[in-house]
Amino acid sequence: MKLREVLQEHMITHLLQLCKHELELSELPEIFLLDDQPTTGHGTSFGEFTDNGIEVVTLGRHPMDVMRTLAHELVHWKQRTENMPMDGSDGSDTENQANAVAGIIMRKFGQQYPDYFVDTLP
Ligand SMILES: [Zn+2]
Numbered sequence: 001m002k003l004r005e006v007l008q009e010h011m012i013t014h015l016l017q018l019c020k021h022e023l024e025l026s027e028l029p030e031i032f033l034l035d036d037q038p039t040t041g042h043g044t045s046f047g048e049f050t051d052n053g054i055e056v057v058t059l060g061r062h063p064m065d066v067m068r069t070l071a072h073e074l075v076h077w078k079q080r081t082e083n084m085p086m087d088g089s090d091g092s093d094t095e096n097q098a099n100a101v102a103g104i105i106m107r108k109f110g111q112q113y114p115d116y117f118v119d120t121l122p
Contacts, residue, residue: 007063008033008058008063008066011063011067011113011116012031012033012067012070014109014112014113015067015070015071015105015109016028016031016070016074018105018108018109018112019070019071019074019105022101022104022105022108023074023075023077023078023101024078025074025077025078025081028074029049029052029053029054029074029077030052030053030054031053031054031056031070032052032053032054032055032056033056033058033066034055034056034057034058034059035057035058035059036057036059046061046065046066046069047069047070047072047073048073049073049076049077049080054070054073054074054077056069056070056073057069063116064106064116064117067106067109067116068102068106071101071102071105071106071109072098072099072102073098074102075097075098075101075102076094076098079094079097079098
């Protein structure tokens with residue numbers, strides 16, 4: 001396993017714990033990291049959820065972007081457990097809420113793990 005992958009695993013574990021707490025999720029979906037484009041379904045071009053879990057594209061992306069997408073999709077996951085109508089179009093209530101809540105989570109994530117925001121690449 002490459003160092004970058006190990007670091008990413010740690011970040012994801014911490015982010016999932018934070019999201020679970022912030023979103024009051026009783027259980028977490030499975031997370032699939034794709035070194036490729038996502039399949040079809042709800043979501044941006046970088047993330048989506050399926051009946052099996054959440055898919056996030058990691059290919060060529062900064063780890064913090066990956067985390068932000070993951071938080072965004074987890075908000076959608078939460079919305080779905082509350083039977084909110086799923087509308088993935090820009091400016092919809094579900095999208096606005098997902099962006100806003102993901103932003104709050106990422107700010108807390110940054111406060112708890114400031115080291116993650118230091119870009120170690122040369
Ligand atoms: Zn969305």
